[in-house]
Amino acid sequence: MSDLTNAATSAPRVTVIGTGYLGATHAICMAVLGFDVLGVDVAEDKVDRLNAGEVPFFEPGLPELLTKALDSGRLRFTTDYAEAGAFGDVHFLCVGTPQKPGSNAADLTYVESAVSALAPHLNRRSLIAGKSTVPVGTAARLAGLVRELAPSDEVELAWNPEFLREGFAVEDTLRPDRLVFGVASAWAEEQLRAAFGPVIENGTPVVVTDLPTAELVKVAANSFLATKISYINAMAEVCEATGADVQQLAQALSYDTRIGGRFLRPGLGFGGGCLPKDIRAFAHRAEELGVGQAVAFLHEVDAINRRRRERTVDLVRELAGGSLSGVRVAALGAAFKPDSDDVRDAPALDVARMLQEGGAIVRVYDPQAVENARRAYPDLEYATSTFDAARDADVVVLLTEWNEFREVDPNALADVVAHRRVVDGRHALHAEGYRAAGWEYRALGRP
Structure with missing residues (x-):
């Protein structure tokens, strides 16, 4: 993967909110690509295990990449949202959206909590990029929440759905078959292109859409x-x-x-x-x-x-x-x-x-x-x-x-x-x- 390990010049600093299957994989792979990455989670034991070089789930190839990323000094994990807000230019939202008990609806509690915890610490221009699978319309509502809570009025929200297959998550992160950028401005698109520079340079096609279309892509594909x-x-x-x-x-x-x-x-x-x-x-x-x-x-x-x-x-x-x-x-x-x-x-x-x-x-x-x-x-x-x-x-x-x-x-x-x-x-x-x-x-x- 040597062709994918050098981030572009002036690369954004990246935070990854949530270090479950999606978030840990994304954080580790982004660091291997050459970005400075801070992973954030409310679970101290999970953060401690990752900082110690232990992947808390089974995924082929990921433990070796975690060791490589930690040794490079480009990756660490924290429970501090204030630290994340000060650190990151692009904040990837990777928390779970499980099924609500007793309902077929998605439970957006974790997504809403993560945005509510992060936004008050965003006092400069930055981008929140959602990767979690959410019902269409969620991004627009979260964008309103960000406007309400963020000290800076230059914080934007985009949606960048994930398409990971368990057992192939490393390959799907480093060499995805497509990237989808749901954005509301040219600046947000530029930030995502910078965050995925090495992947795009390797030939991955990019589809730029509005927010609702990006939200629909993942659920339409899975359906x-x-x-x-x-x-x-x-x-x-x-x-x-x-x-x-x-x-x-x-x-x-x-x-x-x-x-x-x-x-x-x-x-x-x-x-x-x-x-x-x-x-x-x-x-x-x-x-x-x-x-x-x-x-x-x-x-x-x-x-x-x-x-x-x-x-x-x-x-x-x-x-x-x-x-x-x-x-x-x-x-x-x-x-x-x-x-x-x-x-x-x-x-x-x-x-x-x-x-x-x-x-x-x-x-x-x-x-x-x-x-x-x-x-x-x-x-x-x-x-x-x-x-x-x-x-x-x-x-x-x-x-x-x-x-x-x-x-x-x-x-x-x-x-x-x-x-x-x-x-x-x-x-x-x-x-x-x-x-x-x-x-x-x-x-x-x-x-």
């Missing part, structure tokens, strides 16, 4: 991807009813250049901290704006995704002979996707929970997410390895497609289970290899 995933899973339901093979169907569709093969993989469906809550918040906001019918399909996208979890439980039950009572199940996977320790709205853990509630004896193993899973679901039993989870199992169910699980020898796994029965919830295993080793193999949408 499209979620729809594509649920579409192929809806086809899996049809395949199950007709005896067709959804994997072959997906392969045939992928050769159509208008459709393509990305996000057209059938299986257990999507989860995590973005797609589920973003499509729900988008639909909720559209209803508030009086255009709910325009995105009403998102409710069915969500419903299809939820049904995949229930159907996976059904497959385990069918393989076990019709009842889950006392059935020993090895649940391989807890994170919502491989190369992550994120268990938010994880289909894997939801399936494990439903199996347990149905009477099964479930042992869960994940290469990175066991501790997070244990905190979220303390009543489940956890194993220390794939073979530990599978020991004496009546059914093995693959729930997260880690390479570690793909590479398991089905003959070796057969030596530790009680019965050779496997449910491939991610279409990630070699079906013929398992069948050749004497396993009963089932997958969603396949005969």
Whole structure:
């Protein structure tokens, strides 16, 4: 990444407000690009861990970059908003927008609190650039809050949505496929171009929009991807009813250049901290704006995704002979996707929970997410390895497609289970290899 490590001359000093997954990644990568960066968080323990060189979540490649950034002297972390206001020229807002309890709406408490804490310390011309995923109209409201609270009348607000994929966050920050700048002035655009100078010089396209369009880009992108995933899973339901093979169907569709093969993989469906809550918040906001019918399909996208979890439980039950009572199940996977320790709205853990509630004896193993899973679901039993989870199992169910699980020898796994029965919830295993080793193999949408 040597071609991306020299910031432009007269580069702005950067603060990053919020040091969760998005904020920590952004702060570290901006420092590696050559900017002076101050990360800000209200959680002292998180700030202490980052200043000590410890990334508080799993993301490939990020710990090494944190060490590099700290050693360069260009990165540090603080809890002091006054220090941030004095330090920064561009303030990136990277706090979470979770789903409100009991509602599909986005909870903007953290965004509003961060702006309210920062703005009173902005006494010179500077830019707040939101990266958090927010309902359209939020930026305009926050801009009014900034005008009310900031001592300087030259503070502007822009929106610069993020498009990170967990497991690929470093690459997506340093070499994004596009940058979106939602701005209200030419000056704000200039500041963002300066803040992303090395990335732009590397050839990344820039789309300059107004504030509402920039807010919509992220939720529109996530809604499209979620729809594509649920579409192929809806086809899996049809395949199950007709005896067709959804994997072959997906392969045939992928050769159509208008459709393509990305996000057209059938299986257990999507989860995590973005797609589920973003499509729900988008639909909720559209209803508030009086255009709910325009995105009403998102409710069915969500419903299809939820049904995949229930159907996976059904497959385990069918393989076990019709009842889950006392059935020993090895649940391989807890994170919502491989190369992550994120268990938010994880289909894997939801399936494990439903199996347990149905009477099964479930042992869960994940290469990175066991501790997070244990905190979220303390009543489940956890194993220390794939073979530990599978020991004496009546059914093995693959729930997260880690390479570690793909590479398991089905003959070796057969030596530790009680019965050779496997449910491939991610279409990630070699079906013929398992069948050749004497396993009963089932997958969603396949005969």
